Amino acid sequence: MKKISLAALAGVGLFTVFSCVKPKIYRAEVNAHAATQGREKTLVQEVLVRRQESAQLIKTTENLARDLGKQDQEISDLKAEIASKVLSMGESASKLSTEKTSLEKTLATTNTKLEQRNAIINKVLAVQEKRKAILLTLEADLAKVYFPLSSAGVTTITEGESIMLILPDASLFEPSGVNISVKGKDLLQPLAEFLAARPTLSVNLISYTDNVLPPKEKALKDTWDWSLVRATNAIRILIRDYNVNANQITPIGKGEFYPVTSNETAEGRQKNRRTVLVLKPILPVVPIAE
Numbered sequence: 001m002k003k004i005s006l007a008a009l010a011g012v013g014l015f016t017v018f019s020c021v022k023p024k025i026y027r028a029e030v031n032a033h034a035a036t037q038g039r040e041k042t043l044v045q046e047v048l049v050r051r052q053e054s055a056q057l058i059k060t061t062e063n064l065a066r067d068l069g070k071q072d073q074e075i076s077d078l079k080a081e082i083a084s085k086v087l088s089m090g091e092s093a094s095k096l097s098t099e100k101t102s103l104e105k106t107l108a109t110t111n112t113k114l115e116q117r118n119a120i121i122n123k124v125l126a127v128q129e130k131r132k133a134i135l136l137t138l139e140a141d142l143a144k145v146y147f148p149l150s151s152a153g154v155t156t157i158t159e160g161e162s163i164m165l166i167l168p169d170a171s172l173f174e175p176s177g178v179n180i181s182v183k184g185k186d187l188l189q190p191l192a193e194f195l196a197a198r199p200t201l202s203v204n205l206i207s208y209t210d211n212v213l214p215p216k217e218k219a220l221k222d223t224w225d226w227s228l229v230r231a232t233n234a235i236r237i238l239i240r241d242y243n244v245n246a247n248q249i250t251p252i253g254k255g256e257f258y259p260v261t262s263n264e265t266a267e268g269r270q271k272n273r274r275t276v277l278v279l280k281p282i283l284p285v286v287p288i289a290e
Helices: 007-016 023-046 048-088 093-152 182-196 223-241 266-272
Strands: 155-159 162-167 202-208 249-255 274-280
Touching: 023 155, 023 162, 023 266, 023 274, 048 093, 093 155, 093 162, 093 182, 162 182, 182 223, 202 223, 223 249, 223 274
Parallel strands: 202 249
Antiparallel strands: 155 162, 162 274, 202 274
């Protein structure tokens, strides 16, 4: 797993300006930085499925390699059998020649299969390298777009077959925790431009909440409803204000059921409220051995 955290840059910025800001502002920045780091760690659970998919590809390659070893042993056994028959058989030269020819045909067939296996393994390795290059390039481009906003706590991560963009909750939403703030619109605009230039990208916008509904939002039924409203509001801004293709992005509400820490404190609830965008590029299909 390769992980590039732009949140680390925020820490450097905070240290540099410590001597010229008020303690209260400094503590707020430090807390925001710590919250971002906590959210990064929680992503491990959400991408286990993609790690398993990657592990399955590695397992397929290993199985092919074991098949190659088996084929090598078969070739060695056939050669030994040919030598043994030449030395031990007391039959006529004609019969020996016929059997030798048959064994040589079998050996030729085995060699052909071995070459085919080798070709498949080479294709698998080439495709895996191409998939990796696509993901690395995509994350680098996204990180470059959001570099001017790195001090706000924006983070990008490559995990499995996706790029994850984590937007800071405090900047993305108004204090009510439902509507997108003015700063939140500024965070979404670079994403909209990024998606417009890459129409084949599909995006899941995943919203997580704590277990305490906003007191003024009486229409909310539960935290599932709350998280889905948050995700939908973000997507409405992307579509309505920034012309993102509606077919390119999907809202997902996870509610309170994937906390990264306890909801017993305000600080813990702030950490559990988070927004993650999962960008999925179209990747080359890995060949499967017949």
